[in-house]
Structure formats: C-alpha cells, structure tokens
Amino acid sequence: MPEGHLIHRYAREQHEALAGRVVTVTSPQGRFDARPYDGRVVEGVEALGKHLLYRLEDAPPIHVHLGMQGLFLRYDDPAAPPRKGVRLRLATGETAFDLIAPARCEAMDEPALAALRTATGPDPLRGDGDKGEAVRRLLATRVPVGAAVLDQAVWSGIGNAWRAELLFLTGLDPAARDIGAEAAGRLWDTAVRYLALGRDAGQVVSDPDAPDERWVYKRERCRRCGAAVRTWTLASRTAYACPAEQRPQAP
DNA sequence: GCAATATGACAAT
DNA sequence: TTGTCCTATTGCA
Incomplete structure (x- = not known):
C-alpha cells in the first residue's frame, strides 16, 4: 500500500542499511541497467512524496516510484535468490532489498530531478514541508x-x-x-x-x-x-x- | 485455479 | 474520460 508513509518508511530503513556502504546492484529481471551503480558507495536514500531517490557515488540518481503495486522485500541473507520479476536488487554483505513491480525505476539526471522537486508539493513527512x-x-x-x-x-x-x-x-x-x-x-x-x-x-x-x-x-x-x-x-x-x-x- | 481488486500516475483520445 | 502499465493478494469456485 505505497502511500507516502510507506515510502518514507522504506527510505529510512534502506538509508540506515545502505548509506556509506558499497552495494552490489543487479536487475535479475533485466529491465534496469545496473552497471553504472554496481560496486559503488550509497550516499543516501531519500523520500520525496511518493518518490524514492537513491544517490550513489559518481552515478546519476536512481528514481523509483512504486505506483499501485510496487513493493520491496528485504532479505537478511543477501545470498537469498531473488524471486521472479525483481527489477532491482541492492545488496550489502548483510542485507538485500528487492524492488518488485515498480511503476518507475530509472536513472535521473539533475535537471529532471530539479523538475521533480519543483513539481512536488510540501510533504508532511519531510522536515522541509512548510x-x-x-x-x-x-x-x-x-x-x-x-x-x-x-x-x-x-x-x-x-x-x-x-x-x-x-x-x-x-x-x-x-x-x-x-x-x-x-x-x-x-x-x-x-x-x-x-x-x-x-x-x-x-x-x-x-x-x-x-x-x-x-x-x-x-x-x-x-x-x-x-x-x-x-x-x-x-x-x-x-x-x-x-x-x-x-x-x-x-x- | 482463476478472476477481481488494489493504497498511482501516465498517455492517449 | 478511458486505457495502460506493473504484480501480489484476496476471494470465490
């Protein structure tokens, strides 16, 4: 049920688990090009309304929107095999997050990100929501x-x-x-x-x-x-x- | 086993 | 206003 409260919950959980760490990034389903991200350090995971933004070192931000059906699964064993249809897996040595059925999962350049921020109204769960x-x-x-x-x-x-x-x-x-x-x-x-x-x-x-x-x-x-x-x-x-x-x- | 349904956001008409 | 995308879950046969 991905409304803003769950997006923020995912962001907080994933930021705690991933920020400052090197991640293995894959797309078991093959629909996301993970190569620019694999083996890089996660700088942060941020929620903006119903959007999730991932910043990885020396790579464009990743924009994820879950839409109506999207969800994440968490595995505390990163060797756990992904189930079918996993668009994106972010894994450290301890944890793996699998993204399933998102409406959007794409690299986003800075102008597009700026446009997204402009088009997004105040978020009651963000400290900068005025x-x-x-x-x-x-x-x-x-x-x-x-x-x-x-x-x-x-x-x-x-x-x-x-x-x-x-x-x-x-x-x-x-x-x-x-x-x-x-x-x-x-x-x-x-x-x-x-x-x-x-x-x-x-x-x-x-x-x-x-x-x-x-x-x-x-x-x-x-x-x-x-x-x-x-x-x-x-x-x-x-x-x-x-x-x-x-x-x-x-x- | 299969159809209906879903907390979203688009593009096309 | 309607159609499309994406998949899991629920409820019924």
Whole structure:
C-alpha cells in the first residue's frame, strides 16, 4: 500500500542499511541497467512524496516510484535468490532489498530531478514541508479539498486511504471547496501527525488506539457514529465520507 | 485455479 | 474520460 508513509518508511530503513556502504546492484529481471551503480558507495536514500531517490557515488540518481503495486522485500541473507520479476536488487554483505513491480525505476539526471522537486508539493513527512506554503497551495486550488490533497503538486504523499481518513479526522467533507486557512491548517497538522504514526507503524493509522481500524475508508458504516458511509468518485478515485460528521465548512 | 481488486500516475483520445 | 502499465493478494469456485 505505497502511500507516502510507506515510502518514507522504506527510505529510512534502506538509508540506515545502505548509506556509506558499497552495494552490489543487479536487475535479475533485466529491465534496469545496473552497471553504472554496481560496486559503488550509497550516499543516501531519500523520500520525496511518493518518490524514492537513491544517490550513489559518481552515478546519476536512481528514481523509483512504486505506483499501485510496487513493493520491496528485504532479505537478511543477501545470498537469498531473488524471486521472479525483481527489477532491482541492492545488496550489502548483510542485507538485500528487492524492488518488485515498480511503476518507475530509472536513472535521473539533475535537471529532471530539479523538475521533480519543483513539481512536488510540501510533504508532511519531510522536515522541509512548510505549513504556510502547504496552506497557501491548498487554498490556491479551486477544486474540492478531496481532489486537492490527491494532487501531488499541492501536497505530496497523500493517497486515497489517507485522503479518506485525514478528511474524516478533520471533519471536512471531501467535496468541500474554499475551506479557509484555519481548516487547511488543521488538515495539514493532522497529516503531519498521522502520517508519522503510519510511517512508524508501517500502515495507515487513523486511530492510535485501534491501529488496524479505519473510520470510513472501505467501510460500509462510520466507525464513530454508524451512519452509512457515502462513496462516490472524486479525482478518479473512490471517496469515502460520513454524511453526519463531515460537512462542507461554513463560509 | 482463476478472476477481481488494489493504497498511482501516465498517455492517449 | 478511458486505457495502460506493473504484480501480489484476496476471494470465490
């Protein structure tokens, strides 16, 4: 379920295991040219929204996007044979990370990387994610808030599950427009807090007392009040909302 | 065993 | 708005 919290979790885990080390880089599947990277030192692994960026010494950055189905497997025995379809393996003497089914795995030059950073909105899980800028960008859109938060140029890292749960937690209807700076700020603060919980837990957490439960996402009834959850398509994804507790904000 | 489904983002129409 | 990509997982027969 690769939304931003898992991307950051992967980045943290892989940075700890790989940074400063020489890595063996291969593409068992053969669809990535690993030669420029094999045997080099990893300088760092970074998350930017739903993107992962790998910096290796004297080589262009590697850009990975997991898309809908991508995932990593970790082996504590780097001699473990990769399963079929592994696009990229990064291995030290102690650990191997296998990338499976990514939407993107490619070398990226600096201009493209700069363009990616420009096109990516504030990330609630990055220290450089600025609240004022986040509020400004959200208010600058004229689309419903449930569409704005999925737009990675507005805020980055939010996916469909987080959209449903964060808007519930903030009491905002996904269809609401012009929610105002106060509500936008509360939504950002909620994202910062809960995505960090999700990153540390490895899953979407919208109730710290019940980390496996959701309030409205993929539920028939609101977990708080029991009302039938309303579903419709918003920004090409299924939106979920409690009709009793999430209302358009008063002007 | 097989079909349906998925937390995403594109390009093409 | 629809189609395409990528693969694992889930649920049903």
